Every structure is written in C-alpha cells, then in structure tokens.
Amino acid sequence: MKRIVSGNNAIKMITALLAVGILSAVSLVFIYQRAIPKIEANVREETKEAIESIFPGAAKIEKIEGKEIFRVEDAGGRLLGYAFPAEGNGYQGIIKLIAGTDPDISVIKGMKVLESQETPGLGAEIDSKDFRAQFAGLSIERPVEYVKNRKPEKPYQIEAITGATISSRAVVTILNNGIREIRKALKDEP
Amino acid sequence: MIREFTKGLWKENPIFVQVLGMCPTLAVTTRALFGFSMGMATLFVVVCSSVVVSSIRRFVPRQVRIPMFTIIIATFVTAADYFLKANFYQISKALGPYVPLIVVNCLILGRAEAFASKNGVGRAFMDALGMGAGFTCALVVLGSVRELLGAGSVFGYRLMRDGFTEWVVMILPAGAFLTLGLLVGLFNIINSKKRGAVRAG
Numbered sequence: 001m002k003r004i005v006s007g008n009n010a011i012k013m014i015t016a017l018l019a020v021g022i023l024s025a026v027s028l029v030f031i032y033q034r035a036i037p038k039i040e041a042n043v044r045e046e047t048k049e050a051i052e053s054i055f056p057g058a059a060k061i062e063k064i065e066g067k068e069i070f071r072v073e074d075a076g077g078r079l080l081g082y083a084f085p086a087e088g089n090g091y092q093g094i095i096k097l098i099a100g101t102d103p104d105i106s107v108i109k110g111m112k113v114l115e116s117q118e119t120p121g122l123g124a125e126i127d128s129k130d131f132r133a134q135f136a137g138l139s140i141e142r143p144v145e146y147v148k149n150r151k152p153e154k155p156y157q158i159e160a161i162t163g164a165t166i167s168s169r170a171v172v173t174i175l176n177n178g179i180r181e182i183r184k185a186l187k188d189e190p
Numbered sequence: 191m192i193r194e195f196t197k198g199l200w201k202e203n204p205i206f207v208q209v210l211g212m213c214p215t216l217a218v219t220t221r222a223l224f225g226f227s228m229g230m231a232t233l234f235v236v237v238c239s240s241v242v243v244s245s246i247r248r249f250v251p252r253q254v255r256i257p258m259f260t261i262i263i264a265t266f267v268t269a270a271d272y273f274l275k276a277n278f279y280q281i282s283k284a285l286g287p288y289v290p291l292i293v294v295n296c297l298i299l300g301r302a303e304a305f306a307s308k309n310g311v312g313r314a315f316m317d318a319l320g321m322g323a324g325f326t327c328a329l330v331v332l333g334s335v336r337e338l339l340g341a342g343s344v345f346g347y348r349l350m351r352d353g354f355t356e357w358v359v360m361i362l363p364a365g366a367f368l369t370l371g372l373l374v375g376l377f378n379i380i381n382s383k384k385r386g387a388v389r390a391g
Contacts, residue, residue, distance in 0.1 A: 013251045020258050024265040031269050038276035046279070115283065120220065120340075121358035 046114065047098065051083045054100035054110035067185050072100065079103045082186065085114070086178030090170040093117035095126070099175055101140065105183055108138040111175065116167075123167030131168075134158040135175075143176045194313050198320025205328035205370075206377040210297040214288045215329060216366040222345045225333030227281045229326025231274065231289055235266045236298045236325075237318040240306040244314035247307045259302045260293075267293040297325060328373075335369050336360045 051070060052058050059075040061083070070083040083100040095116045100109035113127035125131055138144060139155035146160040146168050147153075160168035204210045211232070219225040239262050243250075250258055271289045274282040282289065292298065301321055306314040334344045340360030342350035359365050 009251065009253075013254045016249060016251055017254055017258060017261075020261050024261050027265060028268055031272050035272035035276040039272070039279075042276070042279040117286070120361045121356070 047085070050098040050112040050114060051100065053112055054083060054098065055080045069182055069185060081109055082182060084178055084182050086174045086181075087115075088170060088174040088177065090116055091118055091123045091164070091166045095167075095170055095174060097171065097174060099135070099178060101179070101182070105179065105186070106139065106141055108135050108140055108144075108175070110136045111171070113171075118164070118167045122161070123164040125161045125164060126167050126171050131161060140179055143179075144172050146172050191313065191316055194316040195320040195323075198317065198322070198324040199327065200324070202321075203324045203328060203377070204297045204321055205325060205332075206374050208297075208300075209374075210300060211295040211325065212370075213291060214295065215332065216363065216370065218285055218288050219329055219333040219336055219366060219369075220340070220361040221284075221337045222330055222333035224281070224284055225329035226326065226345075227274070227278070228285060228288065229322070229329040231270045231285075232292055232295060232297070232325055233319070233322025234270050235263060235292050236301055236322045237315065238266045239263045239298060240301050240314045240318035241311055243302040243306040244309060244311045250307070255307065256299075256303070259299060259307075263298050263302065264293050297321060332366075332369055332373065335373070336365050340365060 047070075048061055051061050051072060055072045057074040058072045058080060060071075060073040060077075062071045062073070063069070064071060068085055072080045072083055074080050081100050081102045082105070083098055085096065085098050087094055087096040089095070093116070095118070096114045097111050098114060099111040101107065102109060111132060116124065116126065118124045118126060134152075135158065138158065142156045145154070145157050146165075147157050148160050148165060149162065150159070152159050158168070158172065198204065202208060205212075205215055214228050214232070218228045239259070242262050243259055267290060270292065271282070274285070274289060301314075301318055305317050309317070338344050338349060339357045342348055342354050342356055357365070360369070
C-alpha cells in the first residue's frame with residue numbers, strides 16, 4: 001500500500017519537473033530566435049566602428065572568407081590594410097581588441113580595445129587616447145616590445161602605462177600573437 | 191496590500207536590512223547607470239518568477255520545489271540577459287557576467303520560497319515589486335555615491351568642478367565595501383532615531 005503511494009508521488013514529481021522544463025525550454029528557444037539576429041548585428045556594428053576608428057578613410061570593410069580578418073579599402077578601392085580581432089589574458093580576465101595593419105603587414109595602423117576588465121584608472125588606460133596613439137605607425141618588422149618609465153627609442157617599442165605593466169604587456173603579447181597569426185593566414189592571399 | 195509593496199523599500203530593504211544579493215551590489219555599482227540597469231533586470235526577474243511561482247504553487251510537489259523554482263528563475267534571467275544584449279549592448283557588456291549571475295541572487299529564490307509559494311498572486315506581485323524596487327534604489331544610491339566620488343559625475347552628468355581629483359579607490363572593489371558599510375550604518379542610525387522618537391512619543 002505504502003509503495004503505491006510513493007510511486008504516485010514520484011510520478012507527480014517527475015511530471016511537474018518535466019512540465020516546467022519543457023515550458024522553460026520552449027520559451028527560451030522563442031526568445032533566443034528573436035534576440036540572436038539583433039545581438040549579431042550589435043557585434044558587427046561594434047567591429048565596424050572599431051575598424052573605422054583605426055582606418056579613418058575606410059569605405060569598404062570586407063571579411064575574408066573563412067578567416068577572422070577584414071580587408072579594408074578606401075572609397076577608391078585602394079587596399080588600406082587588414083584589420084583583425086585578437087584576444088588574450090589581461091590582469092583581470094580576457095582583453096579583446098581589434099588591430100589594423102598596412103597592406104604589407106609592416107606597420108600597425110592602430111588598435112582599439114573592445115572588452116577588458118582591467119583596473120579603472122590604471123590598466124583600463126590601455127583604451128585611452130594616449131596609449132592607443134603609440135600604436136599608430138608602430139613598426140612590426142620585429143615583435144613589438146614595451147619599455148618602462150622612459151620614452152621608446154626603437155620604432156617597434158611602446159611605453160608601458162605607469163602602474164599597469166601587466167596590462168600593457170598583455171596588449172603587446174596579444175598584438176604579437178595576432179600579427180603572427182595573420183601573417184600565416186595571409187600567406188596564400190593575393 | 192500596499193504594505194507588501196512598501197516593506198521592500200524600507201523596513202525589509204533587501205540590501206540595507208536583509209543584506210541579500212551582495213555579489214551584484216558590490217560588483218556593478220561603479221556607475222549609477224549600471225546599478226540602475228542591474229536593479230531593473232533583477233526587478234523583472236523577481237516579479238516574473240514570484241508571479242509564476244505563486245500561480246503554480248498548488249501543483250508543486252514539496253520535494254522538488256527548489257529545482258522547479260530554480261528553472262523558472264533561470265528562464266527569466268536568460269530572457270533578461272538576451273534582452274539586454276539585443277537592445278542595450280554597451281550596458282550588457284559593462285555588466286558582464288553579473289546578469290546571468292542574477293540566477294544565484296538569493297533575494298529571488300528567497301522571495302519565491304519564503305513568500306510567493308505561500309501567498310496569492312496579487313500579494314506575491316506586490317511583494318516582489320517592492321523588493322525589486324528597494325533593491326534598485328539601493329543600487330542606484332550606491333552607484334551614485336561611487337560614481338560621484340570616483341569619477342566626478344552621476345548618471346554620466348559631470349557634477350564636480352574641473353580640477354576635482356577623482357578618488358579612484360571608490361570605483362575599485364574597496365570603494366564598494368566602504369560605501370556599502372557607510373550606507374548600512376546611516377540606514378541603521380535613521381532607523382534607531384525613528385524608533386527612539388516613537389518610544390519617546
């Protein structure tokens with residue numbers, strides 16, 4: 001007798017959980033389908049704005065098939081360079097950024113931080129105007145290096161932010177890795 | 191009925207009295223706007239989940255109520271997360287993982303378990319609305335103080351004179367603890383003054 005009661009109880013519990021689970025799954029599918037196109041558009045828009053801030057004359061931004069690299073052209077169809085997203089560990093969490101190079105991949109055009117959780121006032125300065133300005137025209141014939149508390153002497157050096165060496169080094173490492181990747185990826189491009 | 195609403199604002203304020211949901215409270219209040227957005231997302235989740243929990247409370251077997259409440263809460267949290275990502279992308283990025291983390295905010299499961307599962311839909315709605323509003327107000331106050339001292343502005347409007355040195359510590363984690371501690375203290379002073387006045391009268 002007791003057995004039957006507890007069996008009934010188990011069925012009741014399973015039915016209740018199943019019902020809630022199915023209702024939740026159905027409503028989430030519905031919400032997901034409505035939200036995803038908008039979210040993807042937001043990400044595309046953000047990428048486009050970042051690339052335009054790196055290449056002021058950019059008129060046409062085109063993703064290279066099958067690669068996370070963008071060809072950037074001006075209004076006359078001249079190739080301005082390549083833009084690529086890159087990411088890596090910062091001081092706190094992941095730093096995501098977009099960087100641009102000239103067509104020969106010999107000079108950086110600029111970089112923009114998309115996402116970071118660096119310390120406000122210190123590491124977060126990696127997205128400041130002054131720090132970003134150091135990357136415009138930076139030579140990448142050799143890997144980028146950083147120097148501390150003095151002006152850079154070589155064309156491939158930048159000055160680290162005072163008090164935020166780890167964040168500065170993270171940006172440099174992310175850039176160097178990213179450049180290595182796109183050199184490899186673009187070898188077979190015309 | 192109206193008492194169910196107002197108790198969340200002051201007498202049982204989720205942050206200053208019950209000290210619930212400290213993780214988003216401390217983490218996202220670097221700006222008043224972030225505090226407000228977090229508060230509104232939490233308000234949405236607590237109201238929706240309380241209403242649903244209250245309306246199905248007769249069909250919920252006691253033994254599995256917690257997993258059922260958790261699924262309901264998680265569904266609304268995911269909805270809120272997608273809504274922010276789709277319509278307020280920059281805010282969503284700034285709040286980062288703390289929107290999905292609303293799911294473990296004990297304020298919400300607490301209201302579902304302690305109130306909504308024992309009361310009618312109307313009362314559960316008012317209770318959740320009050321708790322959500324109290325939570326939002328507290329986050330906005332916290333965010334405003336920290337933004338004013340740490341960045342010289344409130345809701346992005348610059349209030350401090352030029353040349354004001356920003357107290358960067360206020361937007362660092364330490365500033366969250368300092369501000370919260372002082373505000374809880376202030377809250378207690380006001381409350382004990384009020385109680386004293388009632389007793390004297």
